[in-house]
Amino acid sequence: MSAAMPAPAPDAAPAPRPDARFLRAARGLPVDATPVWFMRQAGRALPEYRKVRETATLLEITRDAALCAEVTLQPVRRLGVDAAILFADITTPLAGLGIEFDIKEGVGPVIERPIRTAADLDRFRPFEPEAAVAPLLDAIRIVRRESAVPLIGFAGAPFTLACYLVEGGPSRDFVNTKRLMHAQPDVWAGLLDILVEATLRYLRAQVAAGAEAVQLFDSWVGGLSPLDYERRLMPWMTRLFDGLAGLGVPRTHFGVGTAGLLSLQAAAGGDVIGLDWRIALSEGRRIVGDRAVQGNLDPVLLLGPWSGVEEGARWVLEQNDRRPGHIFNLGHGVLPSTDPDQLARLVDLVHDHGASR
Amino acid sequence: MSAAMPAPAPDAAPAPRPDARFLRAARGLPVDATPVWFMRQAGRALPEYRKVRETATLLEITRDAALCAEVTLQPVRRLGVDAAILFADITTPLAGLGIEFDIKEGVGPVIERPIRTAADLDRFRPFEPEAAVAPLLDAIRIVRRESAVPLIGFAGAPFTLACYLVEGGPSRDFVNTKRLMHAQPDVWAGLLDILVEATLRYLRAQVAAGAEAVQLFDSWVGGLSPLDYERRLMPWMTRLFDGLAGLGVPRTHFGVGTAGLLSLQAAAGGDVIGLDWRIALSEGRRIVGDRAVQGNLDPVLLLGPWSGVEEGARWVLEQNDRRPGHIFNLGHGVLPSTDPDQLARLVDLVHDHGASR
Numbered sequence: 001m002s003a004a005m006p007a008p009a010p011d012a013a014p015a016p017r018p019d020a021r022f023l024r025a026a027r028g029l030p031v032d033a034t035p036v037w038f039m040r041q042a043g044r045a046l047p048e049y050r051k052v053r054e055t056a057t058l059l060e061i062t063r064d065a066a067l068c069a070e071v072t073l074q075p076v077r078r079l080g081v082d083a084a085i086l087f088a089d090i091t092t093p094l095a096g097l098g099i100e101f102d103i104k105e106g107v108g109p110v111i112e113r114p115i116r117t118a119a120d121l122d123r124f125r126p127f128e129p130e131a132a133v134a135p136l137l138d139a140i141r142i143v144r145r146e147s148a149v150p151l152i153g154f155a156g157a158p159f160t161l162a163c164y165l166v167e168g169g170p171s172r173d174f175v176n177t178k179r180l181m182h183a184q185p186d187v188w189a190g191l192l193d194i195l196v197e198a199t200l201r202y203l204r205a206q207v208a209a210g211a212e213a214v215q216l217f218d219s220w221v222g223g224l225s226p227l228d229y230e231r232r233l234m235p236w237m238t239r240l241f242d243g244l245a246g247l248g249v250p251r252t253h254f255g256v257g258t259a260g261l262l263s264l265q266a267a268a269g270g271d272v273i274g275l276d277w278r279i280a281l282s283e284g285r286r287i288v289g290d291r292a293v294q295g296n297l298d299p300v301l302l303l304g305p306w307s308g309v310e311e312g313a314r315w316v317l318e319q320n321d322r323r324p325g326h327i328f329n330l331g332h333g334v335l336p337s338t339d340p341d342q343l344a345r346l347v348d349l350v351h352d353h354g355a356s357r
Numbered sequence: 358m359s360a361a362m363p364a365p366a367p368d369a370a371p372a373p374r375p376d377a378r379f380l381r382a383a384r385g386l387p388v389d390a391t392p393v394w395f396m397r398q399a400g401r402a403l404p405e406y407r408k409v410r411e412t413a414t415l416l417e418i419t420r421d422a423a424l425c426a427e428v429t430l431q432p433v434r435r436l437g438v439d440a441a442i443l444f445a446d447i448t449t450p451l452a453g454l455g456i457e458f459d460i461k462e463g464v465g466p467v468i469e470r471p472i473r474t475a476a477d478l479d480r481f482r483p484f485e486p487e488a489a490v491a492p493l494l495d496a497i498r499i500v501r502r503e504s505a506v507p508l509i510g511f512a513g514a515p516f517t518l519a520c521y522l523v524e525g526g527p528s529r530d531f532v533n534t535k536r537l538m539h540a541q542p543d544v545w546a547g548l549l550d551i552l553v554e555a556t557l558r559y560l561r562a563q564v565a566a567g568a569e570a571v572q573l574f575d576s577w578v579g580g581l582s583p584l585d586y587e588r589r590l591m592p593w594m595t596r597l598f599d600g601l602a603g604l605g606v607p608r609t610h611f612g613v614g615t616a617g618l619l620s621l622q623a624a625a626g627g628d629v630i631g632l633d634w635r636i637a638l639s640e641g642r643r644i645v646g647d648r649a650v651q652g653n654l655d656p657v658l659l660l661g662p663w664s665g666v667e668e669g670a671r672w673v674l675e676q677n678d679r680r681p682g683h684i685f686n687l688g689h690g691v692l693p694s695t696d697p698d699q700l701a702r703l704v705d706l707v708h709d710h711g712a713s714r
Contacts, residue, residue: 173692178657182665222614225634225655225688227672257579259617260636277582279617298582300535308539315584331582335530 014144014210022083022150026213026250026272028292028325030357034317035082036350037152038343039254040333041075042087045340048074058103062088065138072143072151078340080347083213084147086206088136090156090217091164093202096132097194098125099165107170114168116180121190127198129205137209144210152252153211155202157218158195158240159233165191174223181232192236200243207247214244215252216270219332222257229261234268241269252294256332262287277331281319292325299330302338302346309346317353324356371501371567379440379507383570383607383629385649385682387714391674392439393707394509395700396611397690398432399444402697405431415460419445422495429500429508435697437704440570441504443563445493447513447574448521450559453489454551455482456522464527471525473537478547484555486562494566501567509609510568512559514575515552515597516590522548531580538589549593557600564604571601572609573627576689579614586618591625598626609651613689619644634688638676649682656687659695659703666703674710681713 017023021035043049049071052061061067071087091109094101101111115121129137143151156164166177181188203214224233244251253265254274266273266288275284275295285293297316301308313328320326328350334343374380378392400406406428409418418424428444448466451458458468472478486494500508513521523534538545560571581590601608610622611631623630623645632641632652642650654673658665670685677683685707691700 173657175657175660175692178655178665179661182658182661222635225669226637226640227669228655257614257635260640278579278614280583283583283617298535298585300530300532301539303532304536304539308535312582312584335532 017150017212020082020150020212022327023212023250025325025327025356026252026292028290030324030355032355033351034320034326034328034353034356036328036347037081037083037085038075038079038330038334039085041079041081041343042071042085043334044336045334045338045343046074046078047340048078058089062092062133063135065135065142068135068139069142069146072139073146075343076147076149079344080351081149083150083152084143085152085215086136086140086143086154086211088154090160090219092136093127093133093155093198094161094165096127096129097198098123101164109164110169111165112168114176115162115165115191116176118184118187118190121187121194124194127201129201133202133205137205140206140209140211144212150212151210152213152215153203153206154215154217155199155206157216157221157253157255158192158199158236159224160218160220161195161199162188162191163220174220178228181228185232188232192233196236196240196243199240203244204247207249211249213250213252214247215254215274216240218253218255218258218265221255221261221265222276224261226261226264229264234264237265237268244269250292254294259284266291272325272327274329275331281316281326282321285320285323292327293320294327294329296329296331297346299332299335299338302330302342303335306342306345309342310349313346313349314353317350322355322357326356374507374569377439377507377569379684380569380607382682382684382713383609383649385647387681387712389712390708391677391683391685391710391713393685393704394438394440394442395432395436395687395691396442398436398438398700399428399442400691401693402691402695402700403431403435404697405435415446419449419490420492422492422499425492425496426499426503429496430503432700433504433506436701437708438506440507440509441500442509442572443493443497443500443511443568445511447517447576449493450484450490450512450555451518451522453484453486454555455480458521466521467526468522469525471533472519472522472548473533475541475544475547478544478551481551484558486558490559490562494562497563497566497568501569507569508567509570509572510560510563511572511574512556512563514573514578514612515549515556515593516581517575517577518552518556519545519548520577531577535585538585542589545589549590553593553597553600556597560601561604564606568606570607570609571604572611572631573597575610575612575615575622578612578618578622579633581618583618583621586621591621594622594625601626607649611651616641623648629682629684631686632688638673638683639678642677642680649684650677651684651686653686653688654703656689656692656695659687659699660692663699663702666699667706670703670706671710674707679712679714683713 252272253270259279272292273288277298609629610627616636629649634655
């Protein structure tokens with residue numbers, strides 16, 4: 001962590017800042033310039049993050065409030081983005097649910113004993129945020145005081161979490177998850193009940209600690225057919241978004257590969273619908289109706305020449321055509337080998353594009 | 358190969374059979390029952406194929422006309438599908454283009470010296486089908502005589518082939534391909550020129566040998582943004598489909614993960630547009646307009662209980678609502694661990710559903 005960081009001041013009450021560009025755009029209000037932040041902006045693309053990782057694992061960072069806050073703030077300082085996002089992993093809350101897992105370098109989260117039966121559901125324990133993720137909540141309190149831009153809290157969405165839990169590790173086809181869904185519908189429903197309740201508690205605690213917006217990451221939901229989404233997931237997604245409505249913060253609903261699911265996702269809930277890069281933003285806006293949208297530059301373009309980044313970013317902005325309710329982002333996370341100077345230049349390009357009408 | 362197979366009779370002239378369900382549906386004409394076949398129906402899901410593989414590699418099968426014909430016919434005999442598809446790999450024509458590659462078990466095609474520079478383009482030689490893939494063309498002639506159902510010829514689409522050539526092996530993000538596309542547009546254009554020309558020659562030869570339809574597999578094109586598709590691929594796809602129009606056979610245009618690209622794909626060409634399982638068939642039909650469609654059951658459902666297969670298949674059929682111009686298929690290939698009895702039962706279900714209007 002940076003030696004320059006002030007000590008936490010637990011008593012300071014963070015002032016609300018509804019006029020921040022990010023929060024205005026999320027509510028569909030006009031802005032002086034399109035707000036921009038990047039999924040996975042805190043992470044391996046930044047040298048200062050890699051330096052932290054020389055002495056701490058990802059899990060250790062999420063269990064050290066000051067270090068977690070520092071990593072969360074790094075991209076805000078370097079890139080000039082309009083929002084910070086809490087540094088954590090989708091699987092971070094699992095330990096607090098009683099599920100043992102490990103994050104293996106180059107593989108991702110691995111769960112030794114996957115959830116496959118009714119008996120496995122008994123392994124879960126109720127999620128108590130202040131006990132389970134106290135350092136993360138403290139990190140939110142620190143960032144909330146230190147950051148000039150709004151802080152986004154986040155959680156993995158129930159389907160994506162369920163895939164981790166049922167597959168036990170990364171998967172291409174989600175065979176075990178889909179088989180469970182169809183062969184043991186009661187177990188599937190029970191698992192989603194647990195995950196929705198835990199996610200509500202997790203995000204409520206993040207907002208109580210100071211998060212000014214929340215985002216649900218449904219990274220793997222794009223593997224579902226619209227039929228399975230509607231019958232075997234949507235009721236829980238609706239319950240989740242309804243439960244978050246009372247928090248009074250914008251809720252972003254993001255998935256990957258969901259061009260054919262967007263209308264169902266929007267119907268399930270969210271003030272802002274995330275778009276990946278595989279659909280024109282204008283088409284995404286048409287499908288999701290009156291919601292704000294977030295996206296949607298192909299992150300791979302940032303590994304090529306600036307001309308490709310510029311062309312792609314201008315296309316995204318033109319697709320939006322200065323309508324209020326657009327938050328610029330990549331269509332998925334920043335890739336680790338991205339040059340941070342390209343990201344900073346992209347932030348400037350988006351800001352220089354000017355105001356929405 | 359089966360001992361029961363008659364010897365090839367090179368002089369027999371195959372009779373045309375435009376009344377076959379598959380061909381009628383591909384032309385948007387009413388049928389007595391929805392035609393059905395499965396991508397990768399010839400392959401590891403069938404015990405008789407696995408038996409062949411005990412004595413021959415995939416490459417050896419494609420280089421032995423009788424064996425290739427036998428493997429192509431196996432699913433027709435066992436499953437009662439309405440079309441056969443030539444057994445070959447997307448990478449099969451690469452050797453005839455002068456590009457050395459190997460198919461590694463559990464990995465897929467691997468190209469030791471990927472295409473990354475202008476100089477690499479000089480490594481290609483003109484594709485001469487009768488020299489490059491003579492056994493495959495002979496296999497077509499055999500199948501054409503032996504099979505009661507139409508034979509579909511096929512090729513990998515230029516983008517997917519380019520990904521293999523540029524990445525050198527399987528890839529998740531297509532970083533090298535997209536970088537080449539943007540950083541060396543002339544090399545990219547030159548590569549696509551080569552692949553379009555070779556694919557035209559390859560498919561023309563297949564039709565001349567007796568293939569009654571062709572399908573372009575663009576398995577990886579779903580990784581492209583609509584912008585890159587339109588500016589850096591679509592002109593070549595249009596040229597390819599225009600070039601195939603003169604063959605007088607239905608052309609199927611299939612991609613994976615292309616819900617956001619379908620309107621561009623349909624504009625590029627194809628009499629039948631393939632849909633993967635991640636979009637409702639009714640929505641796909643709306644986007645592609647007056648074309649026939651093919652699809653689109655989630656192949657993973659076949660690894661679960663029959664109830665899930667039945668529900669999913671009925672949903673696909675209901676989405677089509679008995680309109681002419683629907684060929685039932687999976688949204689992607691049959692997975693190797695699929696029980697062939699589930700596939701046969703699915704064929705019966707589709708046929709029992711009855712006629713289009």
